[in-house]
Amino acid sequence: MTAHDRTLQQPVAARAALSARGLSKRFGDFQAIDDVTLEVAEGTIHALIGPNGAGKSTLFGLLTKFIPPTSGTITLGGTDITRFKPEEVVRQGMVRSFQISAVFPHLSLRDNVRVALQHKHGLDRQFWLPERRLNALNGEVDALLDKVGLSDLAGRLASEVSYGRKRALELATTLALDPQVMLLDEPMAGMASADIGTIADLIRRSGEGRTIIMVEHNLDVVEDLCDRVTVLARGAVLAEGSFDEIRASQEVRESYMGAGHD
Template identity: 65%
Template sequence: MSSSPADAILSARGLTKEFLGFRAVSDVDLDVREGTIHALIGPNGAGKTTVFNLLTKFLTPSSGTIFFRGDDITGVKPADVARLGLVRSFQISAVFPHLTVLDNVRVALQRKAGLDTQFWRSNRVLDRLDDEANRLIDAVGLSAFAGHDAAELPYGRKRALEIATTLALDPPVLLFDEPMAGMGVEDIGRISDLIRRIAKGRTVLMVEHNLSVVADLCDRVTVLARGEILAEGDYDTVSSDKRVREAYMGSEDE
């Protein structure tokens, strides 16, 4: 088994996943370097989300090893992986719709403050989280919506709120599963700018279909096809690869 580069914060070696005899991911080696924005891309059915779920432990690999900061986390549970600092988002926004923006972020902050299981705490005790909550809300551009219920927010603003609740855990690694899914052009620009800002001092791994976003944001791109790594490098390198163009558009003979 090859070793991970010294600057890789998250790595996989020989990562494989089979479902009832179907090999969805096959022998993937991946290194996500600390302080970078790294994208997993590929045509539909390429295995991107399966790899993402394996790395975050929502799926158990059939074989292979996953490392975080050099430690083997292959057998670690998803909640424990999150506590280590690997925190993910989902394609569907996951916020509490009938809580305000402020209260959503306060809920997320309770774990870091040691209050996550102390539901009997008074509002007075929880009010001490307001300064940090408002700082995070401002960071994602939602200060004007702090008193609004999450259900009232447009879709793109809900995604921004989800990012704020993710940031409340202060993770060194953020994993975004199609953060631009279902967004209009204005929201895509807003969330792209937000990811760029919050990535400073952090590592980001994202699955994303929007190649314009990938070209604009990402330092490194891994292209998957049929569960295997097809190409890897910066966006200009992978986008000029004939195999990548054929995977997305089909060969010229078809």
């Protein structure tokens, strides 16, 4: 399913899965995020793009509550989460990934996913669990590894697999938390060109029934995957629309995309 097909399937007035109103963040005298208003429709893949230093990662930190806002409000599925802590946001159904792959290198792929499932099932704070309690998660573990194409590597240590497969594993651990909203911070960063198509396809399939917001510099990936695009520059929203609308904007082309991008 292409991004165009997904857009056609969206209702005319899709409900907002995540929204921000007048969101700002100052670090001393530096205005990192300046009065950003953002609305992400339920069931879509929404990209945040912009030049380095535009404020994309800071905005991600604000939305997921790793960074407190200076002003503004954030709403997740109708709930005001502006004053929530990061762990409370996870319980509300929103999970983020980071630019650097965050997996346990000395655990197997299967055990990495099982750790995430322990959190989902409330077992992560229980020590000395009997093996049978952990084995009860094996069916879910296998299903998640299969979904991201890692079933044949389930017993391998995470340190032994390629970077692209680490990113696929990270996607599996994110899905293990069963989020309704997923924030992916540069999922293609540092990835070999041969792996980009595979991970893009995994993100597309993972997005079925979920909302995804992604920071991504690879504009070919954005064009292929995303229903809507918000362009940031100097901490503010420069433009928003479909990829074709963004590409047609002279202001965006001059400030970020470059006149040569077709």
